[in-house]
Amino acid sequence: MLRNLITIAARSAIRITSYAAPKTSQTVRSFSGFQNQCEKYKLIQPKLLQIAPLPSLTTERSLTKFSLNKGKRKTVKAVLKRFKRLDWGGWIRTRTGRHKKLFKKSNALKKRLREHVFVNSSQAWLLDSMVCKFWRRPKHYVDDPYAPYHQKDYFTTSRPPKF
Amino acid sequence: MAGSNKAADRALKMLRTLPRVEIGNIRPNPNSKQPTKRGRAQHGGDKHGAGNKGSGQRQNYMRLGYETGNTPFYIRFPYEPYYKGHHLRREYPPITLKQLQVMIDTNRIDTSRPIDFTTFCNTGLFKLNSFMEFGFQLTDEGLDTFKSKVCIEVQHAKEQVIAAIEKNGGVIRTSYYDPRSLQIMANTKKWFEKGEPLPKRMLPPQDAVEYYTSAKNRGYLADPEEISKERLILAQKYGYELPKIESDPDYEMLTRAKDPRQIFHGLQPGWLVNLVDKCIVIPKE
Numbered sequence: 001m002l003r004n005l006i007t008i009a010a011r012s013a014i015r016i017t018s019y020a021a022p023k024t025s026q027t028v029r030s031f032s033g034f035q036n037q038c039e040k041y042k043l044i045q046p047k048l049l050q051i052a053p054l055p056s057l058t059t060e061r062s063l064t065k066f067s068l069n070k071g072k073r074k075t076v077k078a079v080l081k082r083f084k085r086l087d088w089g090g091w092i093r094t095r096t097g098r099h100k101k102l103f104k105k106s107n108a109l110k111k112r113l114r115e116h117v118f119v120n121s122s123q124a125w126l127l128d129s130m131v132c133k134f135w136r137r138p139k140h141y142v143d144d145p146y147a148p149y150h151q152k153d154y155f156t157t158s159r160p161p162k163f
Numbered sequence: 164m165a166g167s168n169k170a171a172d173r174a175l176k177m178l179r180t181l182p183r184v185e186i187g188n189i190r191p192n193p194n195s196k197q198p199t200k201r202g203r204a205q206h207g208g209d210k211h212g213a214g215n216k217g218s219g220q221r222q223n224y225m226r227l228g229y230e231t232g233n234t235p236f237y238i239r240f241p242y243e244p245y246y247k248g249h250h251l252r253r254e255y256p257p258i259t260l261k262q263l264q265v266m267i268d269t270n271r272i273d274t275s276r277p278i279d280f281t282t283f284c285n286t287g288l289f290k291l292n293s294f295m296e297f298g299f300q301l302t303d304e305g306l307d308t309f310k311s312k313v314c315i316e317v318q319h320a321k322e323q324v325i326a327a328i329e330k331n332g333g334v335i336r337t338s339y340y341d342p343r344s345l346q347i348m349a350n351t352k353k354w355f356e357k358g359e360p361l362p363k364r365m366l367p368p369q370d371a372v373e374y375y376t377s378a379k380n381r382g383y384l385a386d387p388e389e390i391s392k393e394r395l396i397l398a399q400k401y402g403y404e405l406p407k408i409e410s411d412p413d414y415e416m417l418t419r420a421k422d423p424r425q426i427f428h429g430l431q432p433g434w435l436v437n438l439v440d441k442c443i444v445i446p447k448e
Contacts (some may be wrong), residue, residue, distance in 0.1 A: 061238060063227045076228075077237050084245035094243045116243075123236060126228055130237060137293065140254045142300060142319055163262050 028060040063130055076130040083119070083127055087150035091119045091127050253297040253371070255319045258289060260327060263306025267313070277419050277428060278317040280301045280340065291349060303327070308372045314417045316383075319374075325381055326397050332406035334417045338383035339375050341365035344426050351427075355436045360446075362431055363432040383423060 064074035083091045098113040105113070119127065128136060138150065153159045182188060189200075201211050210291065213220050228235045266272045271286045280298055283289045289299065298318030306327045313333040320328075320337055328335040344364045347354045367375050375382035378389035398405040408417055424432055435444040 062229075076237065080246050081242050082237070082240045084243070093240050096240055098241060127237065128226060134293075139249075139252075140256045140296070140300070141252055142255055163259075163265060 015054055051151055075135060076134045079127055079130050080135065084146070085127070085131070085135060086146065088152040089124060090130070091124045092116045092149075113163075202443075241334060251370075252295070254293065254295045255298060255300035256289070256291070256296055257302040258283065258299045258317070259302050259304035260309040260324060262288075263301070263313075263315075264305060264309050264311060267311050274311055274313050275413075276416065277314040277316065279348075279421075279428075280318070280345065281351060281427070284349045285351075291345065294342060297342070301328075301335075312413070312417075313412075314419065314423070320381070322379070322397070323401075326401045329397065329405065330401070330403045332408070332411065334408065336381050336383050336420065337375060338421070338423075339367035339371055340426070347426060352438075353443055355438050358435065358437070360435045361426060361430055361432050364426050366423065383420070 061076060061078045063076050066072070067074055081095050085091050094116055095113050102110060144150075151160065181201060198207075200207075202208065210220070213222060218225075225231070228237045230236065238422050263272070265287055266288070267274055271288070272278060272282055279290060283299055291298075295404075300319035301315070301317045301321075301324045303321060303323050306323060309327050310331060311333070312331050313328065315333065316336045316338055317330060318339065320335060327333050341364065343362065347361070366372075372384075374380055376384040376391045378385040381390060394405060408414060421428060421430065422431075426432070428438070430443070431445075437444055
């Protein structure tokens, strides 16, 4: 029994190191604010703490169909960070590489990268099922810059019902 | 005849002692049950709809959005703050001037009394769908065909809408209601049936104070003198002659305004409406 516990502990320790080791450069970059704070308090901080690796968290970005507490579907937050739903059911997104190596891209390409584009219908179906009802409801904000895009009244089938 | 009656009596007597037919003592019809096991080879055989070989046969349904090792579509693109601060943004569902005109023409709304949030809810055509919605905004569709003199209170209105109302001799006011007050106004009868005294209406949150104290927006916390000045300025800007409210026969109705702490016209906070005895209970102090 005791031996088993020890082996488990050893295994978990290995796992921690293996997770933390390749990610150190990334964590330093992503916690730049934290690093600045460290520099501020360098004199007070003991040396041991600096050597210890920062705890790295793994992110869970898949869909939860039944939550533990209430058994409800949960929204995938990664979707909301990258996409926006329009009231008629379409979704818009940014373009990949729009901040990368701009010095060697032509003006025309840079202009195209600045634009937001629609996703296709099967992707819209995917995103619709990854968010909950709250996000599929139209939002009536005042001075919404997306207001002109929320209604699609140039097709007779998608025109909103008359009052 | 008598013999058969006796037999029937005996049968009924026996029936009384027998247990009732219920879920615990009934059994399915013969041959009506399907076997739960998927038989293999000679015991049923075949693939049972799962196909031959691979992912389909093993029925390992992939999680939504997973692309077998590719960077999934839903995490492929850079971030964009589309929904930043959405939990703090108040929503105001729109009511157009055209809809307002239609409701007045079809007698859903009575223009001889002030129109407010309760009036819109009582038409049965509008309601709030979310806790993030803080009342209605009046929008400019049907601006040119709007021809009614109204005293209206909405939660948000644009400049051209204000001009359209005032051009027709009406009065518009924008006012803030906290979620609890909105609930009370939306389900008036349900609230009065509770038999509780009316609460105070809350003052607007910090980011809404500027809007509701501005005379340009006809805010309910703005200085009335400033508002009358702004009415004149707007009339000059849009080029119409401002109708004189002072000489209007409905002057009393048009200038009727609620206290910033008041929810209903004619009812003060702390008062209690008794629906059973049809009376209003007013506290002494």
